Amino acid sequence: MVGLDPFVGYNLAIGTVVALELLYLLSLEAPVTAYRRFVLVTVAGLVLAVVGGPIVELVAPRFVHWVHGVAALLVVFGLYDPVTNDVRTTEWARVLLTEPSQIRRPAEWMTPMDDEILAALHSTDLVLTPAVVAFNTGFSRKEVNRRLIELADHGFVEKVERGKYRLTRRGKRYLQGQLQTPPSTDTEAGVRS
Structure with missing residues (x-):
């Protein structure tokens, strides 16, 4: 790790900003996450992808694909319920199609x-x-x-x-x-x- 590649630095900065925005949104809308755990799983996958990916790329570039794979699985399980074999369209519509002030x-x-x-x-x-x-x-x-x-x-x-x-x-x-x-x-x- 001689120097920070500009592309990796950019990814890390953007990933950190996006992760902070997601966490701030979740802190404002606690009832959404308390009643809909799949939102937390999806956000965990997104945060892992946008922050964990660039960090692992800096520390151990060999494992970046593993981190992205785990992040993708978390996002998929947040969007899809494998137990009932159902895409969570209704649940996500309830979360996304209302104004934040009306949650x-x-x-x-x-x-x-x-x-x-x-x-x-x-x-x-x-x-x-x-x-x-x-x-x-x-x-x-x-x-x-x-x-x-x-x-x-x-x-x-x-x-x-x-x-x-x-x-x-x-x-x-x-x-x-x-x-x-x-x-x-x-x-x-x-x-x-």
Whole structure:
């Protein structure tokens, strides 16, 4: 390592800037990464490619292809789910096709399942039973029923009659990213908007 090749130096500088930008974006949008782990896998692959590649090229140029190969695998696994043999188009559309200011900020009591339940109710705009929601989301009816009760307690869905729920305006506002801080206490839960 007598001197720094200008091309390697340029790659290292650009890679560092891109990696810092990606990490800054992730720090701003923590709910995205908390609920969608595949984003972290993809970003890890990108950071490894843009920073790890030039560093390995400086230190051990023989291994640069290995680093790029591992980085490519991470990116592929972030974009593709090998367990269900499915490209994550829907998940990435949710992340990329919304403005950063409109990314949902779930309350502390919420789970990733809640977003899917609310999205199922929103996509049909119908009154649904826990069994129908469970069938369409892939969760058990018991889990969905428990989460629907919690969502109803916080005003995101309303119980129309025994065992039938629909999305409220508050739930729609949350899905659209317009509800910045969902209520986390029982006193605020009774407020429906």
